[in-house]
Amino acid sequence: MTPSELDILWLSTQVGICCVVLSLPFAMVLGWLLARFDFPGKSLVDGLCHLPLVLPPVVTGYVLLTVFGRRGPVGSILESTLGIHLAFDWKGAVLASAVVGFPLMLRAIRQGIEAVDPRLEGAARTLGATPLRAILGVTLRLAAPAIGIGCLLSFARSLGEFGATVTFASNIPGETQTLPLAIFSFLNQPDGDGAAARLVIVSVVLSFITILASNRLGSSLRTDR
Amino acid sequence: MLSIDLSKRFGDFELEVSVTCPYPVTAIFGPSGSGKTSLLNLIAGLVRPDCGRVLLDDRTLVDVSLKEFVPPEERRVGYVFQDALLFPHLTVQGNLSFADGLRKRESRISFDQIVTLLELSPLLDRLPGRLSGGEKQRVALGRALVSSPDLLLLDEPLSSLDIGLQSRILPYLRHVRDSLKIPMIYVSHSVAEILQLTGQVIILKEGKVLASGDFFDLASKPDVLPLLGDFGFENVLKVDVVENRPAEGVSLVDYRGQGLKIPHADLTVGGSLFLGIRANDVILAHSQPEGLSIRNSLQGIVADIQDVNGMKMVSVDVGKRLLVEVTSEAVHELGLSRGQTVYCLIKAHSIRVT
Numbered sequence: 001m002t003p004s005e006l007d008i009l010w011l012s013t014q015v016g017i018c019c020v021v022l023s024l025p026f027a028m029v030l031g032w033l034l035a036r037f038d039f040p041g042k043s044l045v046d047g048l049c050h051l052p053l054v055l056p057p058v059v060t061g062y063v064l065l066t067v068f069g070r071r072g073p074v075g076s077i078l079e080s081t082l083g084i085h086l087a088f089d090w091k092g093a094v095l096a097s098a099v100v101g102f103p104l105m106l107r108a109i110r111q112g113i114e115a116v117d118p119r120l121e122g123a124a125r126t127l128g129a130t131p132l133r134a135i136l137g138v139t140l141r142l143a144a145p146a147i148g149i150g151c152l153l154s155f156a157r158s159l160g161e162f163g164a165t166v167t168f169a170s171n172i173p174g175e176t177q178t179l180p181l182a183i184f185s186f187l188n189q190p191d192g193d194g195a196a197a198r199l200v201i202v203s204v205v206l207s208f209i210t211i212l213a214s215n216r217l218g219s220s221l222r223t224d225r
Numbered sequence: 226m227l228s229i230d231l232s233k234r235f236g237d238f239e240l241e242v243s244v245t246c247p248y249p250v251t252a253i254f255g256p257s258g259s260g261k262t263s264l265l266n267l268i269a270g271l272v273r274p275d276c277g278r279v280l281l282d283d284r285t286l287v288d289v290s291l292k293e294f295v296p297p298e299e300r301r302v303g304y305v306f307q308d309a310l311l312f313p314h315l316t317v318q319g320n321l322s323f324a325d326g327l328r329k330r331e332s333r334i335s336f337d338q339i340v341t342l343l344e345l346s347p348l349l350d351r352l353p354g355r356l357s358g359g360e361k362q363r364v365a366l367g368r369a370l371v372s373s374p375d376l377l378l379l380d381e382p383l384s385s386l387d388i389g390l391q392s393r394i395l396p397y398l399r400h401v402r403d404s405l406k407i408p409m410i411y412v413s414h415s416v417a418e419i420l421q422l423t424g425q426v427i428i429l430k431e432g433k434v435l436a437s438g439d440f441f442d443l444a445s446k447p448d449v450l451p452l453l454g455d456f457g458f459e460n461v462l463k464v465d466v467v468e469n470r471p472a473e474g475v476s477l478v479d480y481r482g483q484g485l486k487i488p489h490a491d492l493t494v495g496g497s498l499f500l501g502i503r504a505n506d507v508i509l510a511h512s513q514p515e516g517l518s519i520r521n522s523l524q525g526i527v528a529d530i531q532d533v534n535g536m537k538m539v540s541v542d543v544g545k546r547l548l549v550e551v552t553s554e555a556v557h558e559l560g561l562s563r564g565q566t567v568y569c570l571i572k573a574h575s576i577r578v579t
Contacts (some may be wrong), residue, residue, distance in 0.1 A: 126270075127323050131296075138312060139325065141314055189572070
């Protein structure tokens with residue numbers, strides 16, 4: 001692999017990790033709320049969170065551009081207050097893949113929390129644990145393998161994300177050009193076949209490692225109970 | 226003493242309880258759906274009452290009118306759940322020491338003392354998934370004790386175990402009662418189980434207290450007896466072991482001066498144990514019979530006769546009350562009446578050693 005191809009791999013990994021870090025707190029809180037409580041508008045929230053799973057990624061990218069773009073309602077505020085601009089930036093690639101991967105992560109975490117007997121929290125409380133400690137030490141600890149699976153799914157989805165990224169963050173080499181975008185670009189170049197093939201192999205290997213890791217977590221989820 | 230005076234609505238079901246639970250052990254008895262577990266959850270603070278209060282000795286645990294609510298982690302009320310609810314990701318050791326570091330004061334009972342008392346040392350490294358039902362309940366009991374509670378709540382801790390295991394766990398509970406002196410509220414729908422721990426009972430039905438006080442005083446009440454009958458009432462007698470006779474296949478025990486033969490078990494002579502005798506396994510005779518294969522007869526005086534679900538429940542005073550279920554026809558033919566001397570005949574093999 002050439003140094004520029006390694007850079008592409010490194011950028012993709014960075015975007016993937018940031019995407020997981022960005023989604024995780026939201027997915028944990030939402031997953032816990034959806035798993036443990038009934039509240040008005042619950043199915044609406046659930047539906048909205050799952051929307052990116054079924055929307056064409058290009059549409060997701062377009063919506064992101066409208067909301068988080070320079071002239072978008074949120075994007076303009078972010079730019080004027082924090083000086084952050086997301087569109088056509090690697091941070092935009094992170095946001096795009098985080099949104100697209102969010103339903104996968106949320107689903108895994110929610111199911112993991114649902115599988116933990118809520119009465120265990122009560123048991124921990126009677127033994128002297130504060131509510132926060134009972135949630136962290138018992139519920140989230142028991143759901144940890146599922147949370148891990150959620151992270152891997154989100155990471156894997158980020159590695160494969162194309163449509164929303166190209167629409168929202170564009171295809172800028174060294175900035176927003178992640179693996180799939182680079183493969184697409186190389187395929188469109190007359191002499192890019194070799195580079196494309198190498199990146200395809202890297203993609204396959206990375207995805208395979210992710211699947212193995214998630215299977216491993218899945219089996220630890222079963223033996224724990 | 227624990228005093229409860231509260232109400233709580235759960236959908237269509239309303240729990241309304243005003244009662245005091247004396248120490249050391251009060252049993253809450255009632256059919257399923259009578260609100261027993263809900264009441265424990267209210268005492269533990271896992272559920273908030275709609276109105277009313279719960280006082281433990283001089284401490285207020287909850288008082289709705291004063292807007293006081295002590296959260297469960299500050300109540301010092303231990304809870305042994307029906308299905309143990311051990312933390313599946315922690316070993317027995319981890320489960321037992323979960324309360325360590327969460328407790329705000331020195332434990333009155335040391336960890337080692339609990340491990341010894343409940344014979345948990347061989348289990349310490351195991352995960353709950355690898356424990357039997359009886360072992361799980363022992364660990365759950367130990368885990369609650371490590372938190373050094375002022376009161377221990379037990380929610381049908383034996384109901385998931387078979388009879389043999391139940392009788393192996395009960396001695397541990399008696400140990401807790403006698404050597405650790407922790408007051409207990411014991412929920413069960415088995416009279417036999419309750420009577421091995423206490424005579425003080427609260428009877429719940431459809432969310433209300435039907436009666437409370439000494440079991441044998443309550444048992445003769447016409448509205449209480451049918452409840453007991455529903456479960457196939459089992460008498461419990463505390464007896465002393467006199468002699469083992471393996472050759473005859475029996476052991477001799479003494480019940481308040483009257484001898485009984487029970488199926489042979491290698492018992493400690495001089496020790497005491499509990500016998501379970503079902504009300505419908507006892508035969509009544511107005512004189513000491515001859516020419517019968519039945520060897521056991523307890524002499525007593527008829528104290529009361531009640532109608533229960535079309536049968537007659539005869540309460541015979543044999544030192545304590547023994548309830549005997551017979552048909553109305555039998556009562557009529559024997560001419561049974563209060564104050565009459567009768568003999569209660571019991572087959573050795575219908576006696577359950579618990």
